[in-house]
Amino acid sequence: MNNPGFEHVYRAGSNPAAPTLLLLHGTGGNEDDLLPVADMVSPESNILSPRGKVLEGTMPRFFRRLAEGVFDLEDLRFRTGELAAFVRGAAARYAFDGANVIAVGFSNGANIAASLLLLDEGGPGRAGPRTLSGAILFRAMVPIVPEVLPDLAGTRVLMSNGRDDLLVRAAQAQQLADMLEKCGAGVTLAWQPGGHSLTKQDVALARQWIVSSAK
Numbered sequence: 001m002n003n004p005g006f007e008h009v010y011r012a013g014s015n016p017a018a019p020t021l022l023l024l025h026g027t028g029g030n031e032d033d034l035l036p037v038a039d040m041v042s043p044e045s046n047i048l049s050p051r052g053k054v055l056e057g058t059m060p061r062f063f064r065r066l067a068e069g070v071f072d073l074e075d076l077r078f079r080t081g082e083l084a085a086f087v088r089g090a091a092a093r094y095a096f097d098g099a100n101v102i103a104v105g106f107s108n109g110a111n112i113a114a115s116l117l118l119l120d121e122g123g124p125g126r127a128g129p130r131t132l133s134g135a136i137l138f139r140a141m142v143p144i145v146p147e148v149l150p151d152l153a154g155t156r157v158l159m160s161n162g163r164d165d166l167l168v169r170a171a172q173a174q175q176l177a178d179m180l181e182k183c184g185a186g187v188t189l190a191w192q193p194g195g196h197s198l199t200k201q202d203v204a205l206a207r208q209w210i211v212s213s214a215k
């Protein structure tokens with residue numbers, strides 16, 4: 001479906017009190033990739049799943065990179081603001097609660113989700129509710145170090161990273177967890193035995209985390 005800016009899927013869930021899941025795929029993925037994950041993590045949730053608009057060759061991403069793990073920070077800031085505006089617009093259009101949105105991001109998608117948390121909407125001086133009330137970040141790294149750390153008190157973040165991930169080193173994941181904690185977020189950093197690929201263990205962990213968040 002087309003909407004200002006992003007090709008996306010929106011699916012209304014069965015429980016209006018459940019968080020809306022903002023699905024953010026990895027490099028080369030699309031809006032369909034994480035739908036099966038969302039069905040396992042929170043089957044009753046609304047789903048908003050945009051496709052990244054930046055093309056690397058033919059591979060969609062959510063922001064530009066200059067090399068593997070080296071990000072174009074100007075583009076990242078711009079894309080973060082653009083995604084935040086898209087989510088706000090979608091909340092109005094589809095009538096879901098914009099104050100109860102949890103990102104589920106993998107790799108590049110997890111990185112832009114972390115940027116949504118860290119850049120406080122990606123735009124200077126914007127007042128109003130934050131885009132994300134929580135985030136599940138699979139294989140995230142530090143996307144950007146903001147000049148001013150945002151206040152993330154009340155925001156819950158689950159990070160799940162692979163011990164043997166060659167793309168995201170353990171120290172990078174730890175640095176992101178530490179930064180989010182410094183902002184006041186409640187962070188759980190879980191280590192999986194594998195590498196960069198998403199596993200059943202990741203999904204099961206995310207399910208448990210969502211269920212415990214709802215209590």
Ligand code: MLT
Binds near residue numbers: 027069107109111167
């Ligand atoms: C990726 O391939 O997506 C990277 O590991 C993360 C990124 O570029 O954001």
